[in-house]
Amino acid sequence: MKRPKLAGVFLLLGVLLAYLMFVKNHYSASRPDHLTPHHRTADSRTTAAGRSFRYGVMFDAGSTGTRVHIFRFQMDSKEAPRLDHETFRAIKPGLSAYADEPHKCSDGILQLLQVAKSSIPPSSWTSTPLVLKATAGLRLLPGEKAQHLLDTVRALFLESPFLSRDDSVSIMDGTDEGISGWITVNFLTGDLHGDGPTVGMLDLGGGSTQITFSPQDEKTIQTSPIDYIRSFQMFNNTHTVYTHSYLGLGLMSARLAILGGMDAPPLGGSTELVSPCLPADFSGSWEHADITYTVKGQKAGEPVYEACLNKVEKVLYGKVMKASEAAEVDFYAFSYYYDRAVDLEVIDEQQGGTVTVSQYTDAAKRVCSGSSSARPLQSPFLCLDLVYISVLLQELGFPPSKQFKLARTINQVETSWALGATFHYMESLKNL
Template identity: 75%
Template sequence: MKRPKLAGLFLFLCCLLTYLMFVKHHYSTSRPEAHRLPPHRRPISSDAGRRFQFGIMFDAGSTGTRIHVFKFQMEDKGAPTLAHETFRAIKPGLSAYADEPQQCAAGIVELLEVAKSSIPPLYWTSTPVVLKATAGLRLLPGQKADQLLDRVRALFLASPFLSADDSVSIMDGTDEGISAWITVNFLTGGLHSAHSPTVGMLDLGGGSTQITFSPQDEKTIQTSPIDHIRSFQMFSNTHVVYTHSYLGLGLMSARLTILGGVDAPPLGGSTELVSPCLAPEYSGSWEHADITYTVKGQRTGEPVYEACLSRVEKVLYQKVTEASGVANMDFYAFSFYYDRAVDIGPDHVTCVSVFLPAVCGGVSGSPQQSPFLCLDLVYISVLLQELGFPPQKQFRLARTINQVETSWALGATFHYMETLKMH
């Protein structure tokens, strides 16, 4: 009886040992699997660890409305990286709807659709949408400007994006200059550290013009008008800049003044303007601020350049403050500075002397193709010299830097995002 019992016990122990070996093997091979992410939850690339933020800036200028949709890669310290920009422009500007503010809605809605198609829906409610109006609305009567802004504000509040009371406003000219300076120096690397050299900025719009730079000499700060010096923080660094905006000295506003449409409007409500800045045989039409003018050249007995130069100098007399210390600084010039330089074919660097008599000397050859080229270039030349630049001064001309528009929009977006952080 003992032998069968011993055999049974032995068989039981063998089975138990075999079972324990199986359990141990199964546990050792299956335990790591319990901590693996399911395939659909595994990070697909290193991009998954990056933090992104979007910003939408509407630039409501005097000649059109433009939208910039920015995608930023946020960094723990220092300046963010601009990962992508979507840009779209429509005409006319908001100021064209001053008497019918409801008519501006279609264009704003069209641009909001551009933003919606450029930003993943997940980010819509956290993406600020901002509209800054510039000289076109600054020149309007207050009530008409407010009606346009209220219409835009209602459209923004109905959109899926982040909108607040200060999301729609008229931009101060000085802030426009500072924001453009931030844009240029961010794109050229001047804001990435406290010791990086910065460049100056010249912007010539349709209704206003701005100059902004960081003075290299303490004397410039001490001798400049107090309201021309501003200090601000950006990306944890403090910047002191000279900045000023000249309302009414943008190229289109100045052109009208030079033609006589502002300083000496014709009697009887006539819209005919005669100017020595146009070729003597020229006659054509020009539309500005919803008014179509008939413009003609006049025979003065002296060359077009000399006659036009005299007229422009009278228009600018004592209207511009010379900025000390700019002669030896690097400056970027854009907007109409760039556009008119392209008309005469320079490369990415040009100087004031390019904008001088040779162009006007040939104006009579093809006045129909570019009737205002002489006027515009003479105005630019005199304006730059009034600002303190010598005729041989070279400027770097750019519509874009690293494929990003050289406007104030990027800088204003950074500033608004910094404001949101503080609140």
């Protein structure tokens, strides 16, 4: 009788052990590897399959739209972070379109916040910095209107589960925009961490344009205006750059000036603009800063290119400084530099390519004379835009033979200032 009793005890223990093993395995399988419990601090990291990750969310509030970049970084204490993944979404119009009714921008911001929430594990929300930086669109607004928009966004950010501070929502200084773009490009090319030379960055937006590069000649640093030279820490290295943002010299603002318009709405005045930079038989409408202008070409007189060149040179006279040494630096060029090269079919829209100053100039002469083979439905502003770009580049100190690299992405990552600004902000959190 003892044997059956003993066998029963062993059977009972076996069943109990099997049950405990089942519970343990089920619990382990039901918890995703990349999630860990409890609240996290700003220095916390998410681990998956032996890798360490951090996240950053950057809102780019531009003049024509608001874009969100959600970055996932693979961290290594001995090296710089590696960008592991980017999620990108965009909505229109830009924040400045809600200047008179700031509360109406909320729906779009909440829509983009939802994209961020769905892209980041909930366990990392409280440690993920959430930042919005507005660019030229808000810089050009009256201060009070811009502030109301920023306050609306700030309240939405504070209600979100992400890491948001007093400085999380701001208007980006044009110089910081240039520096952040420079960081992005050199991070993606690998030049930010190497011992070799870095590349320069040219950006032509709608309201402003930036130039940023790292001088190799001490004379450039000594002879440049003091506010054109900036030094900053990034990944345990100090970088010194020549950088300047020209507010009001972005392509759309420059168009208005060249056409003879004013940034301020006309008080009972005419919104009709007549310009030699437009085709002589052209008449149409153009909207800028919520004002719709009637734009017309000037009746045929002197050759269009020469007449337009004269207008552009007057607008740019004395407003741009030649950057010594820039002609010897390799540069990437972005935004409208890229778009107009695509219009001319000089580069592939998806792949990018290279362009020289003389290509812009030669194309301007062809387009303005009406002999261009560029796209049949080309913009009536193409002559004006190309003349402006070619003159601007020469005023910045680039010779006709200077070649620029044009790219929308590098290693499949968008070449905007957002990545560099995210790194810059995360660096600032280390000092808290």
